[in-house]
Amino acid sequence: MLEVRGVSVRYGQGAPALTALHLRAGPGRVTAVVGGNGAGKSTLMKAVSGVLSFDGGRVEDGAILLDGEPVHRLGPTALVRRGIAHVPEGRRVFADLTVEENLRAGAAVARKALRTRLDESYAMFDVLARRRRQRAVLLSGGEQQMLAIARGLMSGPRLLLLDEPSLGLAPLVVERIAALIARIRDGGTAVLVVEQNAAMAFSVADEGYVLEQGKVVLSGTAAELRADEGVREMYLGGSGTADELRRFADRAPLARWSA
Ligand code: ATP
Numbered sequence: 001m002l003e004v005r006g007v008s009v010r011y012g013q014g015a016p017a018l019t020a021l022h023l024r025a026g027p028g029r030v031t032a033v034v035g036g037n038g039a040g041k042s043t044l045m046k047a048v049s050g051v052l053s054f055d056g057g058r059v060e061d062g063a064i065l066l067d068g069e070p071v072h073r074l075g076p077t078a079l080v081r082r083g084i085a086h087v088p089e090g091r092r093v094f095a096d097l098t099v100e101e102n103l104r105a106g107a108a109v110a111r112k113a114l115r116t117r118l119d120e121s122y123a124m125f126d127v128l129a130r131r132r133r134q135r136a137v138l139l140s141g142g143e144q145q146m147l148a149i150a151r152g153l154m155s156g157p158r159l160l161l162l163d164e165p166s167l168g169l170a171p172l173v174v175e176r177i178a179a180l181i182a183r184i185r186d187g188g189t190a191v192l193v194v195e196q197n198a199a200m201a202f203s204v205a206d207e208g209y210v211l212e213q214g215k216v217v218l219s220g221t222a223a224e225l226r227a228d229e230g231v232r233e234m235y236l237g238g239s240g241t242a243d244e245l246r247r248f249a250d251r252a253p254l255a256r257w258s259a
Helices: 042-047 076-082 101-108 114-122 126-130 140-155 170-187 198-204 222-227 227-238 242-248
Strands: 002-011 018-026 030-034 056-067 084-088 160-161 191-194 207-214 214-219
Touching: 002 042, 002 076, 018 030, 018 042, 018 056, 018 191, 018 207, 018 214, 030 170, 030 198, 042 056, 042 076, 042 084, 042 160, 042 191, 076 084, 084 140, 101 114, 101 140, 114 126, 114 140, 126 140, 140 160, 140 170, 170 198, 191 198, 198 222, 198 227, 207 222, 214 222, 222 227
Parallel strands: 030 191, 030 207, 084 160, 160 191
Antiparallel strands: 002 018, 002 056, 207 214
16 A cells, blocks of 8 residues: 655755665555664655655655555645554654643544544543543653554544654553554554564564665565564664563564573
């Protein structure tokens, strides 16, 4: 459904942030993109959701296709209407608004009735249902991440973009976020997740890509990537704490070796 075809991105006159990048993400699948700081993960998300130009970036080459149609010239509102939702890095919930007001804001371009969306959201996120009248600033980091994801889901997306959902969260909370991603996938949504935490990403992903300096250096099924020697050394050993890796050991058995 999503095809990133040979996309190159540049900010201003700087070096390319993405170079001839190819990637696919499909319905009912989790596609993970793993890479270190500055690899180009957020740039990829911004290019797909149409907000790249707000940061002074542009797609210089290639095309982004949704169901075969080029969409890389469309703005963010048009892309939300086409079914793309972007949950940016760092959560960015509206701190002074209540949980419910945050959710309503996510439904501005919704394809279903607001009440139905809210009911679905509260059924999925019971912690948000309990705290619907509280200001978002009072939520914990993990709850804010859930609110950010729930807000993204309010538009009823077919493709959900998650930028580093595990960032700064305790291992147990990361585990809950991973389970949530699997649940969203099982509902038929295409999920594209970018992460520095390879253990988490490859535990929940169906397919994955490894990004270095704006280029895909490796791709395959999540199982293939977990088994890859280079990935184990570079990413499964280096991402997250040993404790975090241990927690993911059941679902990503190879992570255990480097923990
Ligand atoms: P991180 O995990 O640190 O967020 P990332 O993989 O998301 O890293 P990007 O933020 O996409 O990486 O950055 C890719 C490259 O593009 C980096 O070299 C970065 O310095 C550059 N870059 C990102 N945003 C801008 C911007 N607004 N203006 C200029 N250069 C930028």
